[in-house]
Amino acid sequence: MAKWLTQMVVIFVLQATHSKNDDACWTHPSSLKWYQLTCTKVNSEFFENFQRSLNRTHWIKCIDCSLNVIDERTFNFPKNNVSFLELPHCGVWSLRKFAFRSFFLMKYINLKDNKIGNLEQKCFSGLKRLIHLDLSSNCIKIITANIFSELINLDILNLNYNKIFHIQPYAFTGLINLKFLYLNNNDLKKLEDQMFKPLTNLKILYLEHNNIKELHQNAFANLRNLNYLYLNNNSITFLVQYNFKPLTSLIDLQLRSNNISEIQVSSFNGLKNLRVLHLGDNNIRTVKPYGFIGLNSLSILELTRNKLKSVQFSYFDKISNLGILWLNENFITEFIVNQRDEVQDSLALLDLSYNDLKYYNYTLLYSKMPNIKEIVFTNNSFNCDFFKNMYDFFLKKHTSICISPSCNVNHTSDYIDNFCFEDSYTTVNVLNITDFSTQSAHKLAFHLYTITALSLLILFC
Ligand SMILES: *[C@@H]1O[C@H](CO)[C@@H](O)[C@H](O)[C@H]1NC(C)=O
Ligand SMILES: *[C@@H]1O[C@H](CO)[C@@H](O)[C@H](O)[C@H]1NC(C)=O
Ligand SMILES: *[C@@H]1O[C@H](CO)[C@@H](O)[C@H](O)[C@H]1NC(C)=O
Ligand SMILES: *[C@@H]1O[C@H](CO)[C@@H](O)[C@H](O)[C@H]1NC(C)=O
Ligand SMILES: *[C@@H]1O[C@H](CO)[C@@H](O)[C@H](O)[C@H]1NC(C)=O
Ligand SMILES: *[C@@H]1O[C@H](CO)[C@@H](O)[C@H](O)[C@H]1NC(C)=O
Ligand SMILES: *[C@@H]1O[C@H](CO)[C@@H](O)[C@H](O)[C@H]1NC(C)=O
Ligand SMILES: *[C@@H]1O[C@H](CO)[C@@H](O)[C@H](O)[C@H]1NC(C)=O
Numbered sequence: 001m002a003k004w005l006t007q008m009v010v011i012f013v014l015q016a017t018h019s020k021n022d023d024a025c026w027t028h029p030s031s032l033k034w035y036q037l038t039c040t041k042v043n044s045e046f047f048e049n050f051q052r053s054l055n056r057t058h059w060i061k062c063i064d065c066s067l068n069v070i071d072e073r074t075f076n077f078p079k080n081n082v083s084f085l086e087l088p089h090c091g092v093w094s095l096r097k098f099a100f101r102s103f104f105l106m107k108y109i110n111l112k113d114n115k116i117g118n119l120e121q122k123c124f125s126g127l128k129r130l131i132h133l134d135l136s137s138n139c140i141k142i143i144t145a146n147i148f149s150e151l152i153n154l155d156i157l158n159l160n161y162n163k164i165f166h167i168q169p170y171a172f173t174g175l176i177n178l179k180f181l182y183l184n185n186n187d188l189k190k191l192e193d194q195m196f197k198p199l200t201n202l203k204i205l206y207l208e209h210n211n212i213k214e215l216h217q218n219a220f221a222n223l224r225n226l227n228y229l230y231l232n233n234n235s236i237t238f239l240v241q242y243n244f245k246p247l248t249s250l251i252d253l254q255l256r257s258n259n260i261s262e263i264q265v266s267s268f269n270g271l272k273n274l275r276v277l278h279l280g281d282n283n284i285r286t287v288k289p290y291g292f293i294g295l296n297s298l299s300i301l302e303l304t305r306n307k308l309k310s311v312q313f314s315y316f317d318k319i320s321n322l323g324i325l326w327l328n329e330n331f332i333t334e335f336i337v338n339q340r341d342e343v344q345d346s347l348a349l350l351d352l353s354y355n356d357l358k359y360y361n362y363t364l365l366y367s368k369m370p371n372i373k374e375i376v377f378t379n380n381s382f383n384c385d386f387f388k389n390m391y392d393f394f395l396k397k398h399t400s401i402c403i404s405p406s407c408n409v410n411h412t413s414d415y416i417d418n419f420c421f422e423d424s425y426t427t428v429n430v431l432n433i434t435d436f437s438t439q440s441a442h443k444l445a446f447h448l449y450t451i452t453a454l455s456l457l458i459l460f461c
Contacts (some may be wrong), residue, residue: 184210275300
């Protein structure tokens with residue numbers, strides 16, 4: 001009797017599972033035109049009891065699932081061909097050891113938008129062919145040592161939008177082929193000694209939107225193949241000498257929206273292949289002599305929206321390939337050029353717009369950058385005469401200069417005419433405040449005509 005009852009129950013359960021299979025999952029061609037299994041609203045037990053043969057299914061996707069914990073029983077599938085596993089937004093909060101052990105051919109795992117806080121040791125065990133692991137938008141706080149150690153073929157590791165505040169030493173051990181590491185929008189406060197040491201093949205490192213205040217002098221040790229380093233939107237206050245020295249292949253370094261106030265001697269020394277350096281939106285007031293030394297390949301230097309007041313052309317000595325220099329939106333009142341400053345043959349574009357310049361020696365400046373193609377001067381404090389003389393000077397040198405808001409060369413001379421007219425008009429307005437008796441009014445009117453006539457004379461001569 002008891003035996004019979006058990007058999008009945010077993011049959012009932014099997015049938016139930018089977019019909020649930022049919023409801024919850026369907027097989028269809030994947031975007032690569034192979035078989036894909038897509039399941040909706042299932043939980044971990046569903047996969048634990050999964051009976052159907054996966055045949056040649058190479059892609060599994062779960063939609064609106066509630067998987068909670070993935071452990072070695074969850075995907076306990078026989079030998080299979082699955083190489084894509086998509087489990088975004090599936091309520092996963094823990095990955096236990098051997099969670100993906102049955103997927104010998106797995107190449108791509110997407111676990112984005114879950115609640116994973118806990119990565120147990122060996123949870124990625126067996127994934128020797130994995131190329132892409134997406135763990136973005138989870139709740140990971142600590143990256144523990146050796147957690148990725150078997151992922152020797154991993155190319156892309158996405159850890160954006162987590163709560164990572166600590167990365168243990170040896171956390172990245174084994175990732176010898178990693179090319180892209182995403183750590184944006186986490187809670188890192190410091191980059192530790194040799195923290196990326198195993199990543200000798202890394203090409204791109206994203207560390208934006210953390211709270212990084214400090215870079216250990218050896219933080220970037222061994223990253224000899226890194227091409228792009230993004231550190232925008234952190235709280236970096238100072239750069240120590242030779243901070244970036246190991247990064248001999250770096251092409252693009254971005255340090256925008258930090259809190260750097262001074263460029264120290266040799267801050268960037270060693271970056272011999274760097275072509276682009278972004279330092280905009282900091283608090284840079286001073287550049288020490290040799291601050292930019294060692295940047296032999298640099299072609300673009302961006303210093304937009306800093307606190308520079310007095311700039312010396314010599315800051316940019318020894319950047320022998322500099323082509324574009326952005327100094328716009330600072331508080332520059334002084335642009336000092338000296339006879340002994342180096343000539344910047346390569347400089348083609350200089351942006352000084354939105355500063356507070358009244359004067360600078362453009363003849364001398366031009367002699368120091370004889371190949372300049374374009375200078376942007378909009379929104380400074382030049383007066384009419386200076387404006388006109390400077391414009392005429394650069395016109396003769398065939399340098400395009402942008403001084404009107406539209407930057408359209410065909411409108412520039414009209415703009416200058418208007419500007420000079422307004423300039424004289426403003427002067428008259430100031431006079432208007434004074435004594436306004438009839439007599440002086442006549443005098444004043446005469447004065448006004450003279451001034452206007454004079455300025456018109458200047459314009460048309
Ligand atoms: C595997 O193939 C069998 C027989 O063709 C089919 O009944 C079953 O639904 C397939 N399984 C999957 C997961 O596609
Ligand atoms: C995996 O796919 C190959 C063909 O690409 C096939 O021969 C093999 O039987 C499949 N293995 C499984 C377990 O489905
Ligand atoms: C920094 O963050 C602010 C606010 O989120 C954003 O407006 C700005 O574009 C960011 N800057 C960079 C360089 O990413
Ligand atoms: C920025 O740096 C200054 C010192 O230069 C410091 O007083 C200030 O607290 C820093 N601000 C942030 C947000 O780190
Ligand atoms: C600009 O520099 C040149 C060359 O040093 C010098 O001869 C000239 O007097 C300077 N102009 C002004 C107005 O200081
Ligand atoms: C920049 O200059 C233009 C024209 O001279 C002016 O209309 C505009 O208000 C200025 N912008 C700022 C932010 O000063
Ligand atoms: C300026 O005018 C010339 C001749 O009229 C025209 O060919 C050129 O396209 C204009 N440039 C701009 C920037 O409008
Ligand atoms: C000059 O002053 C008078 C009296 O205060 C005022 O009505 C007039 O608008 C002023 N002229 C200009 C051009 O501002």
